[in-house]
Amino acid sequence: MARGRGSGSTTPKRKKQPGTGWKAGLWRWTKRLVLLGVFVGFLGTIALFTSVYFAAQSMPSFSELRESQNAQTILVRARDGSEIVELGPSYGQWLEADEIPQVMKDAMVSVEDHRFYSHIGVDPMGLGRAVYNAFNEDRQVSATSTITQQLARNVFLNSNRTLDRKLREAVLAMALEWNFTKDEILELYLNKVYFGGGAYGIDSASRRFFSHPATELSLEEAAIIAGLVKAPSRYSPTADAEAAVSRANVVIGQMVRYGDLDPSVAREVELDSVNLREVEGQTSIRYFTDWALPQLDLLLTEETTEPIEVWTTLDVGMQRAATTAIQSNAPDGAQGAMVSMDRDGAVLALVGGTDYVTSNYNRATDALRQPGSSFKLFVYLAALEAGYTPEDLVQDVPVTINGWSPRNSGGSYAGQIDIRTAFAYSKNSVAAQLGNEVGFSNVASMARRFGITTAISTVPSMTLGSNEVRLIDMTRAFAAVSAGGNSVEPYGILRVTTASGEEIYRHREERSYRLVPDYVAAGITDLLQTAVATGTGRAAQIGRPVAGKTGTTNTNRDGYFVGFSSGITTGVWMGRDDNGRVAGLQGGTAPARAFAAFMRYAVRDRPVEEFDTELELPQWQLEPDEDYAGEEGDYYYYIDEQGNLVEPGRTSRPGDNGFDVQGERGGTSQDKPPPAASDEFLEEAIGRDIPREAPQQRRPSEDLRYEERF
Numbered sequence: 001m002a003r004g005r006g007s008g009s010t011t012p013k014r015k016k017q018p019g020t021g022w023k024a025g026l027w028r029w030t031k032r033l034v035l036l037g038v039f040v041g042f043l044g045t046i047a048l049f050t051s052v053y054f055a056a057q058s059m060p061s062f063s064e065l066r067e068s069q070n071a072q073t074i075l076v077r078a079r080d081g082s083e084i085v086e087l088g089p090s091y092g093q094w095l096e097a098d099e100i101p102q103v104m105k106d107a108m109v110s111v112e113d114h115r116f117y118s119h120i121g122v123d124p125m126g127l128g129r130a131v132y133n134a135f136n137e138d139r140q141v142s143a144t145s146t147i148t149q150q151l152a153r154n155v156f157l158n159s160n161r162t163l164d165r166k167l168r169e170a171v172l173a174m175a176l177e178w179n180f181t182k183d184e185i186l187e188l189y190l191n192k193v194y195f196g197g198g199a200y201g202i203d204s205a206s207r208r209f210f211s212h213p214a215t216e217l218s219l220e221e222a223a224i225i226a227g228l229v230k231a232p233s234r235y236s237p238t239a240d241a242e243a244a245v246s247r248a249n250v251v252i253g254q255m256v257r258y259g260d261l262d263p264s265v266a267r268e269v270e271l272d273s274v275n276l277r278e279v280e281g282q283t284s285i286r287y288f289t290d291w292a293l294p295q296l297d298l299l300l301t302e303e304t305t306e307p308i309e310v311w312t313t314l315d316v317g318m319q320r321a322a323t324t325a326i327q328s329n330a331p332d333g334a335q336g337a338m339v340s341m342d343r344d345g346a347v348l349a350l351v352g353g354t355d356y357v358t359s360n361y362n363r364a365t366d367a368l369r370q371p372g373s374s375f376k377l378f379v380y381l382a383a384l385e386a387g388y389t390p391e392d393l394v395q396d397v398p399v400t401i402n403g404w405s406p407r408n409s410g411g412s413y414a415g416q417i418d419i420r421t422a423f424a425y426s427k428n429s430v431a432a433q434l435g436n437e438v439g440f441s442n443v444a445s446m447a448r449r450f451g452i453t454t455a456i457s458t459v460p461s462m463t464l465g466s467n468e469v470r471l472i473d474m475t476r477a478f479a480a481v482s483a484g485g486n487s488v489e490p491y492g493i494l495r496v497t498t499a500s501g502e503e504i505y506r507h508r509e510e511r512s513y514r515l516v517p518d519y520v521a522a523g524i525t526d527l528l529q530t531a532v533a534t535g536t537g538r539a540a541q542i543g544r545p546v547a548g549k550t551g552t553t554n555t556n557r558d559g560y561f562v563g564f565s566s567g568i569t570t571g572v573w574m575g576r577d578d579n580g581r582v583a584g585l586q587g588g589t590a591p592a593r594a595f596a597a598f599m600r601y602a603v604r605d606r607p608v609e610e611f612d613t614e615l616e617l618p619q620w621q622l623e624p625d626e627d628y629a630g631e632e633g634d635y636y637y638y639i640d641e642q643g644n645l646v647e648p649g650r651t652s653r654p655g656d657n658g659f660d661v662q663g664e665r666g667g668t669s670q671d672k673p674p675p676a677a678s679d680e681f682l683e684e685a686i687g688r689d690i691p692r693e694a695p696q697q698r699r700p701s702e703d704l705r706y707e708e709r710f
Helices: 022-058 062-067 102-112 124-137 147-156 163-179 182-192 202-210 219-228 241-257 285-299 316-329 372-385 419-424 428-438 440-449 460-464 471-482 518-533 590-602 631-635 679-686
Strands: 074-077 083-087 308-312 335-341 347-351 393-396 415-418 493-498 503-506 547-552 558-565 568-575 652-654 660-662
Touching: 022 163, 062 182, 074 285, 083 285, 102 147, 102 182, 102 219, 102 241, 147 163, 147 182, 182 202, 202 219, 219 241, 285 308, 285 316, 285 347, 285 493, 316 335, 316 347, 316 590, 335 471, 335 590, 347 590, 372 419, 372 428, 372 440, 372 460, 372 471, 372 518, 372 547, 372 558, 393 419, 393 428, 415 419, 419 428, 419 518, 428 440, 428 460, 440 460, 471 518, 471 547, 471 558, 471 568, 518 547, 547 590, 558 590, 568 590
Parallel strands: 074 308
Antiparallel strands: 074 083, 308 493, 335 347, 335 568, 393 415, 493 503, 547 558, 558 568, 652 660
């Protein structure tokens, strides 16, 4: 019986074709990725080559790069034309490649880029090592740029740490290598790299730190300079000698490691023996330039990067006198500031602290401090404008205003006194009453009118200087009084020229406008003069007429004195930066003494000027109101300060000036106004005695509550 074809048999296995399976697929994709990578790399190489080529073609020549500067140099001159300071970069003398000491080249290459002579502008080995270390340590890639990359960044780019900037830096570095030799690149680098302290290039750094040219650099000095590139401020030998020496030891070690220095020579290096140049303390002139020079951004209509010369209003002698006055009179542990300006607003001296090197914070222009009683200037200006005169009587007694009870210094009260005496002895009770009567908002408005730019809160205590102000603003306000009540705008720059002498800016005199009437300016000058002659400001006397006001805050945190004489106005502040108490500090002590010490020098060559304090009062103060004095006065309607209608028949009404004029129903005449000038002045003018009349007494507003104390 025949066996069937498929009976007892198995189907033969099909033979697997080569190139199939997952291994083959992996192999195919690997080859494809490799080919793609090669292709992309090829395209990238072409793109890189093209970029480098065009960058090299458009790059400035060696001579053009040599002449280029990285920043603007500003030469600042005093008002007499003398040079006072040069700001901006200092480049020193350019050294050719063969003039640069070999030890300087070796030190720089060893610590910054030891493969400098072998790479093409970028260091693939260094970059690869940085990537490997970052991967192993799980951190960002931090590769040190080559010397060529640093040169490209310093000359063409900024220091932003972005991928785009790093890529452009690499392209420009290779373009530099394309165009120039290694010696030329190193020459450019060593003459342009920044070493701190305003010094660009090794010659400037050598002169800055060692007082000699870079051609005379020793091994130790070269190591210190080379170590500065990594962090100029941190390793500056004049700022931290220990850190500079530590960094220089690293440089010496790198030089030994890469064969640029014999180990036996390295062991004899004595970095501690290097003679550093003694750094002269930066004078207080920098306080003035820090305030004045930023104004160039507004004054110059066209931006320029070429060197410029700036003529300022600064008087070098006065600046020196101001610095000495502050340093000599500021209490221990306290700071001091001073601003002095001429009658037109020209700032003659400006001191922002006792030592610019220790602290460059400008307390004269930036600090906000309470002026104390010197702020009463605006209270009394408002009162004089409202109709008060220096002879008017007021009550110096304890008083409460809206729950606030001001207290006189020493706790004593004089009772009935005149305005002049109240101001001279800085009576807080009287100032508070006057401020309340004329209106706190009017006092604030007066302060704003005279140039106070800071916020002013119209609470009752503002009359005693509780609002914070800037010293330069207070000085400006007093200068306006000195100018007869006309506005004054402080300025510090007279003109600006380019290095070639082309004038690109000249100060134009600001248009002055009247802030208060003549009689108000004369009245406040009378008060200010009395405050120095017989009041709290006696320490500010200098042997010629002086007008001014003291100011002291609670617990002696701030001391103020601002005053003027012979057309020069000077403001002084003293206190602690932490707003702590200063024992014995009062406006009439150290600040007034500093004022006097400075002003004796400042006005020495100026003629003595007597103040105009003659009060030529306007007609509305000299003549009675006929309508109100008769029966018809019963039908006089008016509006009070709050805008409310006041009916006829009230016992008082505000005059045009806003203060209460006493009168009664039935037509009794109002009190006779005071004379336009003092009795003493009139007697001298007419040559005989005149009858004495009781001075007019002002009645405080009804919302004041007196607390009689016996």
